[in-house]
Amino acid sequence: MSNQNLFNDNWLKLQQEYWEGLTEMGRKVTGTALPQDNPWEAAMDQWWKAVSPAASDPAKTFMDHLLDQGKTYFSTVERFTRGMPGAAGPDGNVAAGGWDVLSKTFDQMQKAFSGGLGDQDPSINKMLGFWEMPLDNWQRMASSLTPMMPGDLLRNMPHTQVKENFDRMLSAPGLGYSREEQAQYQDLIRSGMEYQQAFQKYMGFFNQLGVKSVDRMRSLVQSRSETGKPIDSARNLYDSWVQCCEDVYAEEVSTPEYARIHGELINAQMALKQRLSVMVDQTLGAMNMPTRSELRTLQNRLQETRRENKHLRHELEAIKRRIANLPGGDTLPRSAPSAPAVKASAAPAAKAAATPAAKKTAARKKTPAKPASS
Amino acid sequence: MLPIDIRADKISEEMIEYTRKLGQGMQNLIDAGTIDTGVTPKDATYTEDKLVLYRYQRPADVAQQPVPLLVIYALVNRPYMADIQENRSTIKGLLETGQDVYLIDWGYPDQADCALTLDDYINGYIDRCVDYIRESHGLDKINILGICQGGVFSLMYSALHPDKVRNLVTMVTPVDFKTPDNLLSAWAQNIDVDLAVDTMGNIPGELLNFTFLSLKPFSLTGQKYVNMVDLLDDPGKVKNFLRMEKWIFDSPDQAGETFREFTKCFYLRNGFVTGTATVGDQTVDLKQISCPMLNIYALQDHLVPPDASKALNGMTSSKDYTELAFPGGHIGIYVSGKAQKEVTPAIGNWLNKRS
Numbered sequence: 001m002s003n004q005n006l007f008n009d010n011w012l013k014l015q016q017e018y019w020e021g022l023t024e025m026g027r028k029v030t031g032t033a034l035p036q037d038n039p040w041e042a043a044m045d046q047w048w049k050a051v052s053p054a055a056s057d058p059a060k061t062f063m064d065h066l067l068d069q070g071k072t073y074f075s076t077v078e079r080f081t082r083g084m085p086g087a088a089g090p091d092g093n094v095a096a097g098g099w100d101v102l103s104k105t106f107d108q109m110q111k112a113f114s115g116g117l118g119d120q121d122p123s124i125n126k127m128l129g130f131w132e133m134p135l136d137n138w139q140r141m142a143s144s145l146t147p148m149m150p151g152d153l154l155r156n157m158p159h160t161q162v163k164e165n166f167d168r169m170l171s172a173p174g175l176g177y178s179r180e181e182q183a184q185y186q187d188l189i190r191s192g193m194e195y196q197q198a199f200q201k202y203m204g205f206f207n208q209l210g211v212k213s214v215d216r217m218r219s220l221v222q223s224r225s226e227t228g229k230p231i232d233s234a235r236n237l238y239d240s241w242v243q244c245c246e247d248v249y250a251e252e253v254s255t256p257e258y259a260r261i262h263g264e265l266i267n268a269q270m271a272l273k274q275r276l277s278v279m280v281d282q283t284l285g286a287m288n289m290p291t292r293s294e295l296r297t298l299q300n301r302l303q304e305t306r307r308e309n310k311h312l313r314h315e316l317e318a319i320k321r322r323i324a325n326l327p328g329g330d331t332l333p334r335s336a337p338s339a340p341a342v343k344a345s346a347a348p349a350a351k352a353a354a355t356p357a358a359k360k361t362a363a364r365k366k367t368p369a370k371p372a373s374s
Numbered sequence: 375m376l377p378i379d380i381r382a383d384k385i386s387e388e389m390i391e392y393t394r395k396l397g398q399g400m401q402n403l404i405d406a407g408t409i410d411t412g413v414t415p416k417d418a419t420y421t422e423d424k425l426v427l428y429r430y431q432r433p434a435d436v437a438q439q440p441v442p443l444l445v446i447y448a449l450v451n452r453p454y455m456a457d458i459q460e461n462r463s464t465i466k467g468l469l470e471t472g473q474d475v476y477l478i479d480w481g482y483p484d485q486a487d488c489a490l491t492l493d494d495y496i497n498g499y500i501d502r503c504v505d506y507i508r509e510s511h512g513l514d515k516i517n518i519l520g521i522c523q524g525g526v527f528s529l530m531y532s533a534l535h536p537d538k539v540r541n542l543v544t545m546v547t548p549v550d551f552k553t554p555d556n557l558l559s560a561w562a563q564n565i566d567v568d569l570a571v572d573t574m575g576n577i578p579g580e581l582l583n584f585t586f587l588s589l590k591p592f593s594l595t596g597q598k599y600v601n602m603v604d605l606l607d608d609p610g611k612v613k614n615f616l617r618m619e620k621w622i623f624d625s626p627d628q629a630g631e632t633f634r635e636f637t638k639c640f641y642l643r644n645g646f647v648t649g650t651a652t653v654g655d656q657t658v659d660l661k662q663i664s665c666p667m668l669n670i671y672a673l674q675d676h677l678v679p680p681d682a683s684k685a686l687n688g689m690t691s692s693k694d695y696t697e698l699a700f701p702g703g704h705i706g707i708y709v710s711g712k713a714q715k716e717v718t719p720a721i722g723n724w725l726n727k728r729s
Contacts, residue, residue: 044393063400069599070396074389081380102378137591141584221377230379234388237378242597246590253588254557263564270566274573296488296575303489310498 044070076241077234080105106218113210138202142269184279191272198268201261209248216244392603399606406613409620412454414465416477420506424481427503430465432474441540441729442474442507442516446500446531448523449480449632450582452624455708456521458617462709464718471722473517478503480626488575488630492530492639493654495632500531504538515540515665517725522546522678522704526640529686530653533662541728543668543721546704548678550647550685551640557589558677562641571630579625586622589676618709646689660686666694668724670707670717677704696724 048067052060082105173179220240224230231237252258281291420427432438445465447453456477457465468475478500483490507516517540520528525547532539551559570577587594605611645651651658667690671683680699687695700707700717707713 044396062403063396066396066599066603069596070392070603072596073392073600077380077385080378081385099376102376137584137587137595141580225377230377232379232384234380234385237380238600239597242592245592249591254560256560259560259564262561263566267564267566267569270569270573274569277573292575295485299486299489303491303494307494307498 073238076238080237106214109214110211113214188275188279191275195268195272198265202265205258205261209252213245213248216248217241220244395603395606399603402606402609402612406616409616412457413460414457414463420503422499422502424483425499426479428477428479430469430475432469436470436472438474439472439726439729441513442476442511444504444507444516444518445475445477446518446520446524446528448521449628450523450625452621453477453479455621458709459614462714464708467714467718468722471719472726473722476507482626483576483629485575490629491631492635496527496531496653500527501535517541519543520547529660530658533658533660534653534656536662536664539665541666541725545670546672546675546678546683546707548682550682552644553679553681555679556682559641562637567634567637571634575630576627577630577633578627582625583623660689661691663690664692666728667692668696670698670700672700672702672704672707674702675704
């Protein structure tokens with residue numbers, strides 16, 4: 001786009017009026033009084049749809065994330081201020097009884113965090129989504145560790161209901177040639193169920209924290225009222241909510257209970273991944289391909305050999321130096337100093353490591369490397 | 375009095391301002407270009423496997439100190455944090471105090487490195503880098519500055535090779551891993567590190583990222599990006615933010631055996647405090663360290679709480695032990711303007727008096 005300023009204030013106001021008008025029309029036609037979606041969110045979405053084709057992929061990804069956080073910010077502010085005196089409500093009327101309205105807001109939020117409120121209020125859903133961030137982090141990380149296993153694997157599986165049946169099935173012994181294979185599949189399923197159980201415990205822990213954070217926010221606004229220092233800006237309101245969530249989170253994740261749940265989750269994921277690795281290795285072995293366990297063994301042996309080699313070389317150099325310091329000993333040939341000096345270059349280390357011949361040649365040099373200009 | 379007193383028109387103003395900055399900032403994001411890593415010119419002087427030992431180019435107008443300084447950074451992040459931008463560079467600050475600065479860049483371990491142990495790092499890589507610098511300068515001893523986990527390595531190295539270390543500086547270095555406010559340590563107690571390393575080999579950087587972000591998830595994955603919009607209209611600040619963002623998520627994998635040993639030795643056994651720290655078949659006795667020491671910690675450090683660092687006092691035989699408390703966080707101690715004015719000059723002056 002050639003327009004330097006991609007975002008025009010008049011255009012934004014026009015968007016806002018457009019969406020407000022459209023929503024008003026819709027409500028009049030249907031005769032309902034549904035809560036109005038945050039017009040700013042809608043305006044942002046509309047704007048992004050218009051300009052995103054011009055952005056590069058990395059910029060799009062980054063802006064998507066910024067927009068997401070922006071929407072959470074707007075939703076938080078809109079939710080807390082809805083119906084407050086001085087803030088127009090969905091129907092345009094200014095509500096009285098600000099404390100009642102605020103209390104109702106807090107009650108609704110607690111109900112939502114306890115699972116008692118459906119998707120009727122999008123702004124509540126956005127705030128629930130805010131508390132999903134720690135879980136979202138886990139899911140992204142888990143997906144990156146095991147591409148075959150998405151981060152939300154088995155998240156919604158009704159573990160309790162099917163546990164008994166699965167336990168019976170998994171305890172059935174195998175027979176004959178397929179005994180080992182069957183045992184491995186049973187181990188794999190067992191690991192999967194244990195991971196799912198650990199993940200559900202982890203989710204359950206976080207569900208409680210949302211309720212506690214609402215309580216904390218309630219106490220905070222109470223204290224602001226008592227000290228005569230009200231929250232007087234949207235950013236201040238959002239920051240206060242974040243601080244409450246962060247405080248509750250910090251207190252709860254410091255407990256031994258969380259450390260146990262967190263440890264069980266990671267251990268369960270590792271156990272599941274290990275079972276998958278074993279099965280992958282077996283498949284590779286059957287195809288006469290190198291397996292991870294074979295490579296690991298070779299790596300350990302090679303590293304042991306290298307360690308011994310370097311140690312021996314170091315001792316050899318020390319002996320040579322001692323001999324050279326003896327009377328008449330300086331006639332003996334000297335080799336490289338104990339620290340193998342490599343001629344300096346600006347090339348990355350990977351290139352140097354890729355040429356073993358070059359390293360051997362460098363080790364035979366007598367003088368320390370001279371610095372090369374970068 | 376109502377606790378939330380925000381007029382509708384004020385909310386609208388804030389929202390319009392926010393979205394205006396977002397729109398303007400997109401152009402700056404698109405124009406940000408390649409994010410560089412490290413700003414001070416340096417030369418690669420020694421390489422081994424994936425390690426590169428860099429020597430920073432010294433300013434011509436600064437009198438040089440005769441004893442070089444080796445900076446040993448942690449394995450868990452990339453070392454360009456110490457040289458992240460022109461006006462926020464610990465390396466540059468040290469050079470300006472006359473230090474001849476070397477830095478070990480550990481590189482990016484891959485599965486070929488998973489068998490590397492603490493012994494390989496400390497008595498191998500670090501010792502060979504120290505020997506290289508000693509021989510290059512014709513000195514018996516050099517100065518060492520260890521940062522975070524690099525400080526732990528520096529302590530172990532100095533205890534095992536006290537004849538090679540002239541002065542030792544540690545920055546935000548954990549010594550007591552089981553202080554009550556150490557979240558990472560609390561979480562590590564229930565993790566089966568053997569299972570993790572046996573399963574994965576190297577510990578992926580993504581797992582470490584998740585762990586660090588989990589310390590403050592709402593601030594670090596949410597609020598930070600809302601705050602970022604405030605600086606989007608300044609191309610310089612956008613670039614600085616993106617540099618920091620790159621560093622935060624640029625976490626190398628950890629060599630499996632080293633991770634296993636380090637976790638068990640320190641997070642589980644609290645090796646320095648219990649006297650059970652070992653490297654290979656050698657016991658690490660901090661009382662073997664008798665050189666002058668400067669121990670710097672950050673008062674709002676949520677990764678290495680101050681008490682974890684202050685525990686070093688009295689654990690060595692040094693008769694010249696100094697502490698410096700910095701009013702900032704684990705990262706702020708390198709990148710904040712205040713740190714550039716207070717911390718790096720203090721390190722330089724301290725070293726100059728003892729070199």
